[in-house]
Amino acid sequence: MKTPSPPAGLSRLRTERLDPLLERKLEEGFRRAAGSPAWRCRKLAEARDLCLLSQIAPARRLAVLSLDFREGLRAMLALRVPVPRRPAGEVSLVVDDLAVLGLTYPAEAIRMPQPGYRFVHVLSPSDVFHANVAAGPVQALCLGASLPAGIPVREIVLAAYGALSLQSVQVDEYDPVGVLNVEAARWWQANPSRIPLTRTPFLGEGA
Amino acid sequence: MIAGKRDDLDFRARDGWFRIEDRSVRAAGDPLSASLGRPGLWKALVGDHDTVVADVFEIPASVLDAAAANEGAGEGRAAIVAAARDWARATRPGGTISGWRAPDREDVEFFLPSGALLARCEGSPRQGGIVREDGRLALVFPVLPRLAADLSSARREWLRALLLDAQNNWRLVRIGVAATGETLAEVDLTGAPHAIVEPLVVAAADALRCVVEWLEPTVGLLADRTLASRALESAPARALRPT
Numbered sequence: 001m002k003t004p005s006p007p008a009g010l011s012r013l014r015t016e017r018l019d020p021l022l023e024r025k026l027e028e029g030f031r032r033a034a035g036s037p038a039w040r041c042r043k044l045a046e047a048r049d050l051c052l053l054s055q056i057a058p059a060r061r062l063a064v065l066s067l068d069f070r071e072g073l074r075a076m077l078a079l080r081v082p083v084p085r086r087p088a089g090e091v092s093l094v095v096d097d098l099a100v101l102g103l104t105y106p107a108e109a110i111r112m113p114q115p116g117y118r119f120v121h122v123l124s125p126s127d128v129f130h131a132n133v134a135a136g137p138v139q140a141l142c143l144g145a146s147l148p149a150g151i152p153v154r155e156i157v158l159a160a161y162g163a164l165s166l167q168s169v170q171v172d173e174y175d176p177v178g179v180l181n182v183e184a185a186r187w188w189q190a191n192p193s194r195i196p197l198t199r200t201p202f203l204g205e206g207a
Numbered sequence: 208m209i210a211g212k213r214d215d216l217d218f219r220a221r222d223g224w225f226r227i228e229d230r231s232v233r234a235a236g237d238p239l240s241a242s243l244g245r246p247g248l249w250k251a252l253v254g255d256h257d258t259v260v261a262d263v264f265e266i267p268a269s270v271l272d273a274a275a276a277n278e279g280a281g282e283g284r285a286a287i288v289a290a291a292r293d294w295a296r297a298t299r300p301g302g303t304i305s306g307w308r309a310p311d312r313e314d315v316e317f318f319l320p321s322g323a324l325l326a327r328c329e330g331s332p333r334q335g336g337i338v339r340e341d342g343r344l345a346l347v348f349p350v351l352p353r354l355a356a357d358l359s360s361a362r363r364e365w366l367r368a369l370l371l372d373a374q375n376n377w378r379l380v381r382i383g384v385a386a387t388g389e390t391l392a393e394v395d396l397t398g399a400p401h402a403i404v405e406p407l408v409v410a411a412a413d414a415l416r417c418v419v420e421w422l423e424p425t426v427g428l429l430a431d432r433t434l435a436s437r438a439l440e441s442a443p444a445r446a447l448r449p450t
Contacts, residue, residue: 023437030438037368037443038376038425044438045428110421150420152329 009203013052013154022051025067033069039107043073046105046153050075053154058205062157065100072106076123077157081164082197083122086129086184093129093187095197099164100124101141105153114151116144116178120160131171131185132163132178142170145177158202166196216299218292220268224378225288227264227295239370243383246343246397247298250381253371264295265378266407273406290400297398304398309344312337318405323412324348328423335415345395346408348415350422353388355432364442366429369422377418379411390426392418 018026026047033040047067054062054077061080068074083099086092102121108114122128122139134140143159162168170178171185179185188195218225238251238259247264254260271291275284297304315337324335326348335348350370354363370390374382380392394411396404428434 023435026436027438036372037365038372040443041365041369041425041429041439044436045424048428048436049424149417150424152424 009056010154012056013049016052016056018048018051019055022055022064025064026051029067029069034071035107039110040069042110043069043105046073047075049152049154050077050157053157057203061161061202072104072109073153074105075103075153077101077103079157079161079164081161083125083164084129084166084197085125085127087127093194096125098124099128101160103153103156103160105156109147110150113146113149116147117142117180119143119147119156122164129181129184129187130164130166131169131173131181131188133184134180135184140180142178142180144170161202165198165200166194167199167201169195216292216296218288218295223268225266225268225271225291227292229262229264229299230260238374239367239382240384242381243385243391243393244345244395245298245381246304246395247294247399248379248395249295249298250374252375257371262299264298266291266403267379267410270403270406270410274400274403277405278402287400287402291403294398294400304342307398308341309339309397310401310404312339315339315344315404315408318408319412320409323409323416326416326419326423328420333419333423335412335419343395343397344399344404345393345397346411346415347391347393348419349389350382350392350419351390351426351430354430358430358432359440361440361442362429362432365439366426368443369425369429373418373422377414377421379414380418382418392422 026044029047030040030044033043047069051064054064059080063078065076065078077100079099079101080097081099083096085094085096087094100123102123103119105119117140120141120143122133122141126139128139132142141160141163143156143163147156159168169188171188173179173182173185216227216229218227238253238257242251248266249262249264251259252261252263271284271287274287278287296302324346326333326335333348333350335346338345338347370382379394381394382390382392384390392415394415396407396411399407429439
């Protein structure tokens with residue numbers, strides 16, 4: 001699986017001031033946070049980063065729709081990214097420009113490596129046709145064999161953008177790492193000219 | 208085995224670790240300032256209301272295995288375990304380490320793989336160091352510089368809870384605040400049997416990197432007084448659960 005180089009401009013996360021509305025969303029979530037003080041604070045730090053990422057991303061690329069600190073950190077995100085679909089009964093590919101993602105960051109993730117399918121599910125559209133997205137009602141997105149312990153949430157979001165837009169994709173069905181939909185893997189192998197769906201990086205301007 | 212009398216202390220092997228737990232001694236003073244620089248691997252586990260609930264000495268079984276393998280046809284694993292137990296006893300309060308000399312700094316540097324003393328923290332990587340004097344050997348990493356004087360008391364409480372959590376839940380490593388006000392993470396190998404120094408130095412560096420990298424995103428948030436966060440303006444309810 002190819003890994004895109006990190007986009008420039010992420011250093012702004014350290015200097016950017018958080019929008020008061022997002023700050024309030026964090027406070028509300030944090031008030032209901034469970035776990036040890038260390039885990040609660042870590043969830044806050046990760047969620048804050050996520051909110052800042054949505055703030056610095058151009059073209060409203062990322063929106064944080066909801067945050068839940070009760071157990072693990074859970075977030076619902078709207079990610080403006082080309083996402084391949086194949087509606088039921090059709091053979092042609094459709095490309096949408098928005099995915100709604102469910103992100104789960106469990107407490108174990110800060111101590112131990114986690115399998116790459118552990119963090120992100122595609123909630124919408126419901127008919128994603130992608131080698132690394134499981135077909136069916138629970139559309140897990142696989143970001144690699146294993147993601148390192150303590151991986152920041154923002155890196156998971158950047159990886160999800162890269163994966164969904166096929167800037168980074170694993171289509172080799174004989175390499176079980178990452179392929180969750182064999183039929184889609186074969187289709188994309190046969191149609192390499194369609195890859196990637198966009199060359200625009202996460203922090204780049206444009207669609 | 209848990210024992211009240213110091214000479215009865217012995218290891219219990221579990222989950223890949225050899226551990227001695229002593230609940231008979233309650234360390235006096237602040238657990239975050241009293242333990243730095245103490246010889247050996249003992250550290251305090253802290254419960255609710257900052258109460259020290261036990262002193263523990265833990266060493267990875269893999270370190271003892273590696274030491275036994277390095278000894279080859281020597282006295283074997285049982286002798287290594289006995290030597291480690293003697294070390295634990297000697298570094299209890301009131302114990303003494305006599306005639307021990309730290310290995311040369313060059314040897315310790317040679318034991319460590321390249322990059323072993325660099326914690327890859329995104330905000331600011333932390334460079335660890337070797338503290339080597341005739342009677343002392345330790346690996347030390349910086350966690351935080353002295354806190355800003357105007358950092359709110361609630362933020363300080365959160366930081367304290369975080370550091371105690373790290374101290375409780377990351378094995379080998381002690382966390383503390385030095386006299387300079389700097390927060391440090393350390394593993395002290397003073398008095399360690401020479402047979403285990405090499406594998407223990409490597410394990411200690413790994414443990415320190417892990418805990419420092421684990422702490423960084425959160426201490427960075429909590430210690431930054433320029434970052435306004437109403438979420439952190441009330442102190443945490445304490446719920447420490449030492450392992």
